[in-house]
Amino acid sequence: MSVLPPFELHRPTSIEEVVELISWDDLPYVGGTELLLAMRAGLLNPRSLIDLKGVAEITGVRAHNGAVRIGAAVTHQQAATTEVISEKLPELPPVLLHVGNPRVRWSGTLAGNLCFAEPKSDVIPFLIALDATVTLVSADGSREMSVREFIIGPYFTARTEHELLAWIDIPVVPGRRGTYLKYQVMERPTVGVAAVRLDEGDSTITRVVVGAAGEVPVVHDVDHAHPDRSAVATAVVDALEPIDDLTGSSDYKRHVTAVYVERALEKLERM
């Protein structure tokens, strides 16, 4: 069994301490679910790891300003079983139970998933569909941006060197319905489809976000509660830029994306 390269460990207890330490060579972690694998594979070789588990401000989930605020140290399992989420964001827990396997869900975090920007993430498309935002904190202050803006490309985010993704805010929208369906043969999905329906003023928006098939999620909004499924699928596939990989060729990904967009919309209609 290969080993981890050497590194130092920091255990800060406040965000201030974290942002003093954080850099491209000093990486925050909670479970290390993806980070430790990348380090063992020689893809990352940080000088130090910064344990976020002792930073009280980011270890919990709470209601905040019409949103649910999920701290950076909150694991998938913790989020999936927290009361405030079950009450206010009932559409989220079933999606979190799609992530990896129970061990990954117990140690991996939503924030880590976002920062890693793995193109086959199950969480990212759904968070985009829910209009989630992230708050990035540095010694100079903080800024908020949508998850959609945050994910720039595969393994590439808008986070700068000395910023910490402190929390994720997911707006609570009464009457919103959402689902996530994925097609997965290998360890990671070929395509993942988030579908959400919400009322916006007089109209109803149906939003489809497709992950895994391309390098960045494709977002498609339709101003209709029950849009023509096949038309949406065609539009999404037109916008998709799939790549050939072990989960399928680009042709096949286009095809199953259309199939799963339709299946997700069909499921959403029943919700």
Add this chain to the structure above:
Amino acid sequence: MTIRTVVNGRPVTEPIPVRWTLAEFVRDRLGLTGTKLSCGMQVCGVCTVLVDGRPVSACSYLAVDVDGCEVTTIEGLADAGSLHPIQAAFVDHFALQCGFCTPGFIMMAKSLLDENPRPTRKDVVDYLDGNICRCTGYQPIIDAIVDASERMTP
């Protein structure tokens, strides 16, 4: 750095290099070799141990992260020499062959049954999605866990 932990009910204080994984700590330092290593990528499950009752992949979990926690490995399951009902069910159902994946499956089963004492067969299958057995074809393992749940919660 020095970590303080409780392993299988026994307090342990040990200085360890920070880059050690939990698997290296329990196998190499504590001699608890029942925890196995295989894929190294959190997909096979042979290294599953419980940290404060939650399952983790010891191959990809820092040993320093069990500082202040309770760790349960396969060696901590049998009570004074008598098998845990999950272990007994694995024996009775021929739910193992080479046995290399067995500690991981049993620890995952423990975690599942702690969370959900009477899982359906589908619950079991879903929960074991991150555990690989190359010998048995899984069916006897699933049977054993369903049977264990009935033995434990009649």
Add this chain to the structure above:
Amino acid sequence: MTRSAGRSVPRSDARAKVTGEAKYAVDASRPEMLHATIVRSDRAHALIKDIDTAEAAAIPGVSAVITSDDLDGLFPRFGHIVADHPILAIDRVRYYGEPVAMVLAASRHTAADAARLVRVSYEGLPEVMSIAAALEEGAPLLHEERYDHGDESFGEAMSDDWSPSNIAHEVCLEWGDVDAAFTDATEIVETTTHYPMLYAYAMEPYNALATFDEGALEVITTAQHPYQVREDLARIFDLPLAAVRVTSPFLGGGYGSKSYTKVEPLAAVGAWFSRRPVKLALDVEEAIYTTRADSATVTVKSAFGADGMLTARDFQLDLDSGAYADNGPLVLAKAVHRCFGPYRIPNLRVRGRSFYTNTTPASSYRGFGAPQGNLAGELNMDQAAERLGIDPGEIRRRNLLLPGEEVLPGARPLDADLPADLEMVLESLDSSRPRGPLHGIGFGASASDAGAFPVSTATIKVHADGSVTLLTGSTEMGQGSQTALAQIAATELGVPLGSVRVLQSDTAITPYERTTGASRTTTLTGLAIQRACADALEKMMAMVSESREVPVEDVKTSDGVISIPGGGDLTFAEAVQDWFGSRAGEVTGVGIVRKADSTAMLPPFWEIGMVGVEVSVDAETGYVTVDHLATVGDVGYAINPALVEGQDLGAATQGLGAALFEQLIYDGPQPLNPNVVDYRVPRSRDVPRTIDTMLAERRDGVGPYGAKGSGEGALNPIGGAVAAAVGRAIGRWPDRLPLTPEYVWRLMHMETEAE
């Protein structure tokens, strides 16, 4: 007393395995042990210009950095058939991942840190990444010299006229007049199939712990065949066999992939060089760079009469065997023997070739050449049935060999009832029931010349308290030999199962066992144990005759008791103690199996595969779900029925992996998926909804109580069965495995694409 054999008694190793107490090679350690890390080639084919070890050697805690230059005085290669495999690359690398140097250090972490600092300079050579490339005019040659032959018993693939070529080995088989039969045929059906490159994924990756002590070498390792490894090690260090001790504790999976020598020479060279114990434990990626299974392209042409009877078959098998021979020649020979199926074939020609390519060396894997050829052979039968308008069950019924018929000239006649096995599968599948759209059934048969070359020895010790030790060189790798062999011994001696302890696979202590492979253990080791038990009983009866002064012919034994005239019954303990005159002594029984008597004729038995599946295909994605799996374990007699069913379900599941998901993919010079994230093996969610593992016990084997082996049979025809089922579900015959959703989807839409 209840007879032990024939019952599903719990595994004797189960308690140790559920408590974590079971010790595997990877759990072994020694005081003062060094840890080894291998520096591997990042080229598929290159000359080594320089290896700079200085920086690595300077790391505190590093004991040595070893390259092939340091092996002076040793025989630097291994390989039991062809000794072509350098321990560490000599001047040249032939595949991505080949060991180039070895770092020894006080800790695994230090060794790994230092290994990252070893700099190797290469001069690239043109690569041969496929059979097609190997065959090209002027293709670069992987091997230009001829190496020593190891195994003398392997004559088939070794011819005397030799010139360098990328054809590693050739094996041909022919009888009758094939060409004439094709001329006269009513129908000729041709099929070409591709079988993927596979990784066995035994979950404990290869590892070994080697120690040199007073001129003797000890290795604790993950070897299925410790006695074969001993020979390679003895040759490397020029040691007598007695000075090499190889021990195989519980193996974390084997499936053939731990046959023969793998990492033992590396660990042993480390121990020899450093004078310290050396532990080398690979990870999964490195295991993939150590051994894989042959991929194959197979073309079969079959001639049929109007009655659907086979009149001739002509096979061409091409196997991609990678950079070194390993067990490849034998896999090829077996593939040639196993491809044409258990059918009556008046005229047969099989031409098999295996090729050197710049890929991980291929070797044994469960089924041993059978699955590759069976896919083509069985699909060809299904296509023939369709062409001839005969039911696929019926065409097999007409052509299957009957018990006692000849499979191979000069070989043991068929010791199984295939038509009866077929009916069991067809009944399980309810084969005449019409299926809905996108549902299909498939089934297939195979017969393998199993058991390998019969050399087995066993020792039984009856101790002064009547308890029994069984010593065997057969390795426990999950198949349950520890349990089944104890059942045989307990039955033969008439003692309770609990009084028999089994000690396995330590070449210094246990008696010789040629291999643990080819499904041979129950049959051949079992026979040796029966003979050892008989020997021990005979000796104890002679001892009782002497100590009680009764004629030996009046001494009898049954149920663990030795009786003499006049009603005196002696326990084994009394028999031993009486003779030795104190509470001491023991009786040793020895049993030998060789190519003689009941095992004079090869193969020792035919291992049968008879399986069926029902599948459904998702109309939109092409995803194949196996709804029903049926297997027949035609094992003659099941010493432990639950263990046999476990072997069948396990083998079938591995077969389903290859049928549906598994393939090692090379993208240029290096594998694209050398890990378990991207190499997809079956998971719990893939378990078929209905599983029917049936046993056929007709006591027609040469082993104890009529037993024959199992373990590979249920895998061999699975690929063809699934391919046939998918073919029927979608109305188009697949020509390759795995049947990934995308491939099936493409097959379903081929016509529209072509238009």
